[in-house]
Amino acid sequence: MKIAEIIKRIPEIKVRKGDAFLDINYIWADTRKLSPNDIFVLPEGQAENYPKFIESAKNLGVHSILVSSSQLKIPGIEGFTNILEAEGYVGDVHGKIASLLSGNPSKKLKLVGITGTNGKTSLTFILFHIASTLGKKCGLIGTVHIRILDKILETGYTTPDSSSLNLILKDMVDAGVEYVFIEMSSHGLKLGRTSGLELQGAAFTNLTQDHLDFHSTMEDYLDSKFKLFQILESSSLTNKFGIVASDVPGGDLMITKLIAAELKSPIYLMGNSGEFNYSHTKLSLTGSEFRLHRKEKDVPFIEVRKVKTNLLGNFNIFNVSLAAFISFELGLPWENILHSIESIPTVPGRFQVIPSSDNSRIAVIDYAHTPDALENILKSCKEILPKQLICLFGCGGDRDRTKRPMMARIAEEYSDFVILTSDNPRTEDPKSILGEVESGFSRGFRRYETVVDRRSAIEQGISMLEKDGILVVAGKGHETYQIIGKTKTDFNDYEEVKKAFQNWEKDR
Structure with a gap:
């Protein structure tokens, strides 16, 4: 596509220098993927490497570069044949160009974006299960992996960069996928990775403290999450919709922003005053029972259905309920949805859940790495009424330090015993991190132990676990590595817990 045609479709671009009739193949911020007829974009947040990246692009014979007005004076920019200037944030323009040059694949899909501090991964997995069970061809993009029908691809980010993302969506279109469920992280939204996408649906789960090392303020964090609904508003698809969980942390803040923005897209609420809700939760170690409330459109009554699912915990009841309502708004049959959530x-x-061989005690692996997520997992375990609850967790290095003492206070409140251990300390001293966590315990609290080595900590937790007790191993979840310094080594909480149970059973 010629530059002139790109500018015609995306008027936020103007040619500062060069030939507007040059043919363009694609756009990349990764010099390793560039070809001469691509547009190069300087990657966000790597200013110290810009001279090296610019030189690499030139050596590859790349003619065109997209920059913001503030980047025009970066040394080396003037050496490109074509200099395109983006009005506004260059990341958003990058996303729109990637979408255009890949053939607008999101427009050919029913794409549902999910954002929120917690619950994104579970929600997208549940949605994928519901739609697949109902015979739909589905794709999934998120923290754990990318899935195209039955094909699994690894991913380095919750939300891939916009160039990669649009090519993934194109592959999904080519594979015959109809529905795609994508986690939209605050990083991805703020950096423009999802700009230019055509959304069918959008959902907000909650907003609690996290990523303040990136956002600096909770207001900026909220603004980044809100961008999901701005993308929904700009979507040209018919029957688009949004659902906001209202009775959750941050729900009132998101609703206030939505009201102020006066969006025309239909936005529904899940909560006590919303079109959707759930109630009468009943928890056990074998599953969960609850009721779903759905207001009939144009009819003055609410349908209430008693349902059950094999998933455990109040937060999973929340996830399953929201997934059911999203599926309904996508036009999937309600009765079939209710049947599909029974076994997820x-x-x-x-x-x-990992039980001991005699099912006398269990361990629970969870990705909870924020104060709110840790509280949710511990509260859900507490509601099952175990005879003992042990919490094992740590905090990541080179990340938001303010949440460390907060998580200690939560663990103290809900647990019978706490084990502090390493969780990707990165370049920080693991003992220093755990010292900051310990500072959150109340004076005189002694029901805890610090075991820096995570494998040893898991072994100790299993050895301490009493009959009918629960050990929560929090923080890493699906991760299969531990980052110490700048070295990533293999480590899997699930496998380590299984080994610890086996060793304990041999020795007892």
């Missing part, structure tokens, strides 16, 4: 495959690293 366990989401990797999300309330993943």
Whole structure:
């Protein structure tokens, strides 16, 4: 496609220098993927490497570069034959160009974006299960992996960069996929990775403290999440919709922003005052029972249905309920949806239960790495009424430090015993991280132990676990590595817990 045609479709671009009739193949911020007829974009947040990236692009024979007005004076930019200037944020323009040059694949799909601090992964997995069970061809993009029908691909980010994302969506179209469920992280939304997508649906789960190392303020974090609904608003698809969980942390803030924005897209609420809700929850170690409330459109009454699912915990009741309502708004048959949620495959690293061989005690693996997520998992375990609840967790290095003492206070409140251990310390000293976590315990609290080595900590937790007790192993979930310094080594909580149970059973 010629530059002139791109500008005609995306008027936020203007030619500062060069030939508007040059043919363009694609757009990349990754120099390893560039070809001469591509547009190069400087990757966000890597200013110290810009001279090296610019030189690499030129050596590859790349003629065109997209920059913001503030980047025009970066040394080396003037050496490109074509300089395109983006009005506004260059990441958003990058996303729109990637979508255009890949053939607008999202427009050919029913794409549902999910955002929120917690619950994104579980929700997308449940949605994939519901739609697949009902015979739909589905794709999934998120933290654990990318899935195209039955094909699994690994991913390095919750939300891939916009160039990669649109090519993934194109592959899904080519594979015959109809429905795609995608996690939209605050990073991805803020950096423009999802800009230019045509959404069928959007959903917000909650907003609690996380990623303040990236966002700096909760207001910026909220603004980034809100961008999902701005993308929905710009979508040209018919029957598009949004669903916001209202009775959750951050729900009122999101609703306030939506009201102020006066969006024309239909936005429904899940909560006490919303079109959708759930109630009468009943928890056990074998499953969960609850009721779903759905207001009939144009009819002054509410349908209430008693349902059950094999998934455990109040937060999973929330996830299953929201997934059911999203599926309904996508036009899937309500009765079939209710039947499909009775048996849902366990989401990797999300309330993943590992019992001892005699089922006398269990461990629960969960990705909970924020204060809110840790509280949710511990409360859900507490509601099952175990005779003992042990919480094992740590906090990541080179990440938001303010949440460390907060998580300690939560673990103290809900647990009978706490084991502090390493969780991707990265370049920080693991003992220093755990010292900051310990500072959150109340004065005189002694029901905890610090075991820096995570494998040893898991072994200790299993050895301490009493009959009818629960060990929560929080923080890593589906991850299959531990990052110490800048080295990533193999480590899998699920496998380590299984080994610890086997060793304990041999020795007792």
